Each structure stands twice: as C-alpha cells, then as structure tokens.
Amino acid sequence: MRFLLIVFCVLTFFSCDYFSVKEKETSSSEIVAIVNTDKLFREDLKNILPANISKEDSLVLVxxxxxxxxxxxLLLKKAENNSTLESLKEIDVLVNDYRESLLINTYKSxxxxxxxxxIISEEEVExxxxxxxxxxxLNEELVKAKYLSFDKDLKDKREIIQLFQSDDIEDLEELERKQLSFKTYDLNDSVWTEVDKILLKLPFSKENLLKKTKFIQKQDSLGLYLVAIKDVLLRNEIAPLSYIESKIKQMILHKRKIELIRDIEKIIVKDATQNNNFKIY
Known part of the structure; x- marks a missing residue:
C-alpha cells in the first residue's frame, strides 16, 4: 500500500492580508497542502474567509x-482502496444515473x-x-363562524355582546372599531374555517361549534368568549369550492406541466427520427 503523504504548509503568511489582491511576492498557484496526488492551492482558500476577520481567526479557519x-x-482514498471492483462500478452507475437525472430535470424545469x-381562469377552476x-x-369539519374574546371585567362588555349579536352592518363596523379591546377575534363569517383551528383559540367543545347557532357565550378565569356559527360542514361532505380553490389551481398547473413535458418529449423524438438520430431496428 502506498505511503500516504500529507504536507501542511501553513506559514506565517496566512492572515487577512495574505489574500490581498495587491500581494506580488507569491504565485496564486502556490501549493499549501498535498495528500497523495491531490493538491490544495492557495487560490482555493481565498473564498473561505469572511470580510473583516482578524489575523488570528483567519489562521485558525485556514x-x-x-x-x-x-x-x-484520505477517507476517499481508503474507501476506494477497500471497495471491490463490482461495488465501484455500481457507484459509477449510480453517479451517472444521478447526473443524467439532474441534467434532465434541470432542462425540464x-x-x-x-x-x-x-394563468388559470375562474371558469376553469369551477x-x-x-x-x-x-x-x-372533507377530512375535517368546517364552519363559517365569527368569534371574539376579551377580559371579563371589561367595562363595555354589554355593548360588545349586543353589537356581536346584531346582524346590522353598522353594528359590525362599530364592533371592529373596538378590536383593540379583544384578546382574539375573527368577525368574517363568510369564510370556511377548520373547527380545530377555532378550538385552539376558544374553550368551547367541538360539539358546541358543530351546531348552527346565532350566539354562544362562555366565561372562565381568563375572559369572556363569544361565538356564532353560521354554517357547518362535516367530514366526508363535499368540500366547498372556495375552501379548495388554491388546491385545484395547483392540480391544474400540475396537469399542465405533465402535458407540456409530454409534448416536448414527442417533439424531441419526432425531430430525432426525421434527422436519423433515432432508429429502432
């Protein structure tokens, strides 16, 4: 087995100014270390040092x-010397396969x-x-709901409860103006939301939230909680379009990608056949 030679030539010129553009005394091809037939050059070390590093730190880093x-x-050499010819061939095949896949996927991208x-139109989504x-x-329960919570000792809590129970748009706007008094809130009951997400914010049971109701109130040591359930969808019911619209757009785009790549592959095969670059015997 060949004797492994390691020569580390870490000299006093390893410092920040060692890598200065102005240096003239030494060549950029100067060798700083050798392992067997592999050489490490000073040029290879230029990009490893961050700006404004001290001389001491640069020496340690180098x-x-x-x-x-x-x-x-050294490990690579040991691995090569201790691998069978068959395993090396298998590795070469894997490396080549990976390289080909990487090139093809980059080209496809x-x-x-x-x-x-x-561009996906609303008509196409629908x-x-x-x-x-x-x-x-659905794999989860959905509700259209509005809710809020606030300190149970809040002075104008009666007014907030009245505004919350009202269906008047002006009352809702007034309620939104008081949002700085709320610990948590969502007053948009036109959007489908997962029940489990609401349960993380409100101390109600899932049973309570899966019933249509105009008003539920609950109080504990931390505060007062209000919720109104406008609509409910249970597991295994058909998901509403508004809830899965973004998912559908992703599916349409994925389908377009596949079709585009197939078209490109057909064109490539056709061109190669016409130019006699592809023949089947």
Missing part, C-alpha cells in the same frame, strides 16, 4: 479548512419556467371542480 480537506481526501401558462366533486371530500 488550518481547520486544510485539516477537513485532508481528512476527506427551464422549459416549464419558459413555456408553462400559469369546471374542474364540478367534474371532480366526488374526489373532494
């Missing part, structure tokens, strides 16, 4: 880098970025939803 470089090279139409409704069953 030494550490050289040490790590040497260990890596560039094509997608250049040619993919990312059409896709209607054609695939049975596939959009």
């Amino acid at each position: 030494k550490s880098y050289i040490q790590d470089w040497a260990i890596k090279k 560039e094509i997608i970025n250049q040619k993919l139409d990312t 059409r896709y939803y209607n054609l695939n409704k049975k596939n959009f069953k």
